[in-house]
Amino acid sequence: MIKDTEICLAYTKGLNNKTNSSQLFKQIEAQRIHIIIVFAPEMTAEDVIESAIQLNVTNKVWIAGDAWSLNKRLPKMKGIENIGTVLGVSEPGVTIPGFRDFIYSSKSQLHCRNAEQQNFCNQVCNCSSLSPEDVIAADPSFSFPVYSAVYAIAHALHNALQCEAGRCNGNITVYPHMVLAELKKSNFKLLNRSIEFDENGDPKYGSYSIVFWNHSGDAEEIGFYTFHPSVNFFINNSKIHWYMKGEVPTSLCSPGCPVGYAKKPDGIHKCCFTCEICPNGTYVNSTG
Numbered sequence: 516m517i518k519d520t521e522i523c524l525a526y527t528k529g530l531n532n533k534t535n536s537s538q539l540f541k542q543i544e545a546q547r548i549h550i551i552i553v554f555a556p557e558m559t560a561e562d563v564i565e566s567a568i569q570l571n572v573t574n575k576v577w578i579a580g581d582a583w584s585l586n587k588r589l590p591k592m593k594g595i596e597n598i599g600t601v602l603g604v605s606e607p608g609v610t611i612p613g614f615r616d617f618i619y620s621s622k623s624q625l626h627c628r629n630a631e632q633q634n635f636c637n638q639v640c641n642c643s644s645l646s647p648e649d650v651i652a653a654d655p656s657f658s659f660p661v662y663s664a665v666y667a668i669a670h671a672l673h674n675a676l677q678c679e680a681g682r683c684n685g686n687i688t689v690y691p692h693m694v695l696a697e698l699k700k701s702n703f704k705l706l707n708r709s710i711e712f713d714e715n716g717d718p719k720y721g722s723y724s725i726v727f728w729n730h731s732g733d734a735e736e737i738g739f740y741t742f743h744p745s746v747n748f749f750i751n752n753s754k755i756h757w758y759m760k761g762e763v764p765t766s767l768c769s770p771g772c773p774v775g776y777a778k779k780p781d782g783i784h785k786c787c788f789t790c791e792i793c794p795n796g797t798y799v800n801s802t803g
Contacts, residue, residue, distance in 0.1 A: 516785060523786030525768060530555045536566035543572075546782075549766035552578040557654075561589060568594040576757075576764055579603030584726050584734060585654045591732035599758045601728035604740070606721065608655035609706060611662055618647045659706070663718075666705055671697035719743045727755050 517524050525546045528539055530553075543551065553560050560583035567575075576599055579586075584603025589595060674697040676683040702711050711719040725738035738750035757763055772778055772790035775798050781787045 523768060523784055525784055525787070530559050530563065532559070532562070534559075534562070536563065537570060539563075540567065540570055540572050547768055547787075549574070549764060550576045550578065552580075553583070554580040555582065557583040557586060561586065564589050564595070564598065565592070567598045568592065571597070573597050573599065574758055574764075575599035576766070577601045579726075581605045581656060581723070585656055586734075587652070587654075590728045590734060595728070595732075596730065600755070600764070602755070603726045603728075603734065604723045605726055605734070606656040606660065607724050607739075609659035609662075611658050612706075614658065615651055618650050663705055663708070663710055666703070667698060667701050667710055668694070670701060670703055671695075674700075725750055730756065 516522065525548050526542060528534070528542070553563055555563065560579070564577075566572075579601060581604050583589075584605045590601070595601075671694045672689065673683075675689050675693045676687055678684075699712060699716070702709070704710070708720050713719055720743055722739055722741040724736045725740065726734040727737045729735045735754065737754040739747070740749075741747045768784065768787040769778075769781065769789070772788075775793055776790040777793050778788040779791050781789050
């Protein structure tokens, strides 16, 4: 069981580029699993979904992590509709002022200025075959987290070096623990968002979008989950087109036992059992 829930986690498997997809899906079918959650990097998730299509894995509900829920290619892949229904979570895309102009400007520099820049390839060099359009069209949900992380480090360094009025204290030697201490105290505004962290180092801002891969091949936003300043969760169920033609699918290893029957474990999971009739004299239909 998943901690603090009534959800039975029937099977877990670490994924990498050597994962035997055929064996993986055989195990999933053997466990009678109908809901699959995939937390994996985008390339790994692509391999899993492509294998599911090739192996004719059907009638599942897939929960996509934020690393691949906004994938541009998979929702349009031939046969994707056969694997079932795909839902996912993603960080909302935030438009970064000047980002588009920066990409076009940096990509226009066809050559690195010197050999050292060529060795340490970065944004001032044309060190990628990607076009500006490819970069701009990439998953936008990671832009603001990276943007805010850079600003948070910059603010922490600014404070650690006691910078004021455009000048810093050059006599201070900054160590990582000093930057970390200042980072924990972050409190500044960025694109109308307040950047702060809690005692665990988690951001006190942000939200997730809930998306559904519709029949047009797009990741359609159907809800949201906000966690600061208060938790708020909403899904527009009418926008989800389940593979069962309107009926909401379930993933239940074993139905409940009728009156007069007892649960007999079937495997290692509490939610998987068979029902055996109680012997004479061992069942009383009363409480208290």
